[in-house]
Amino acid sequence: MITREADYAIRVALCLAAHPKSKLMSAMEISEKMFLPYRFSRKIIHKFCKTGLIGASRGKKGGIFLLKSPKNISIHDILEIFDPKSLLFNSCYRENNHCPRKYGCNVHDKMKSVQKKLNDKLKNITLAELSGCQ
Numbered sequence: 775m776i777t778r779e780a781d782y783a784i785r786v787a788l789c790l791a792a793h794p795k796s797k798l799m800s801a802m803e804i805s806e807k808m809f810l811p812y813r814f815s816r817k818i819i820h821k822f823c824k825t826g827l828i829g830a831s832r833g834k835k836g837g838i839f840l841l842k843s844p845k846n847i848s849i850h851d852i853l854e855i856f857d858p859k860s861l862l863f864n865s866c867y868r869e870n871n872h873c874p875r876k877y878g879c880n881v882h883d884k885m886k887s888v889q890k891k892l893n894d895k896l897k898n899i900t901l902a903e904l905s906g907c908q
Contacts, residue, residue: 780857782810783818787852790828791844791901798837818856825855844901850893861896863889 785808793799805815819838822828829841840847853861864885 776853776860777857779814779818780853780860782808782814783822783852783856784849785810786815786818786822787827787840787847787901788905790838790840791847791905795839798831798835798839800837804838821855827851827855840901844905845903847901848897849899849904850896853896861893863892 786804789804789808790799801816801819802812804810804819805812808815819828819830823830826841827847828838830836830838850861866882866885
């Protein structure tokens with residue numbers, strides 16, 4: 775199950791993907807449109823800005839915008855930022871986690887196959903597809 779933060783992050787990104795590029799959105803607009811708590815939206819937007827997926831400009835005509843095309847941002851990309859643990863089907867595949875039963879374990883190979891399919895599926899679900907902006 776993904777965290778509430780990851781769910782909200784997906785909604786923020788979807789809102790921006792569905793919005794015309796020519797018009798910037800404020801954090802308040804995104805919060806209202808996506809039914810998100812304003813303070814939480816600001817936190818998510820700030821975290822997104824640090825990653826380079828979302829940009830922000832200040833001032834009277836400022837606002838928030840996607841830095842990449844919606845077709846180049848996947849659900850996997852967002853989960854990697856906001857909830858990387860949700861991407862792990864099995865703890866064997868955590869980075870720097872060496873499973874002592876890795877070799878000679880029939881379960882490990884099967885779980886590795888499932889993990890790959892999960893990652894591939896999430897990498898192929900883009901904001902463009904979800905927002906209808908293909």
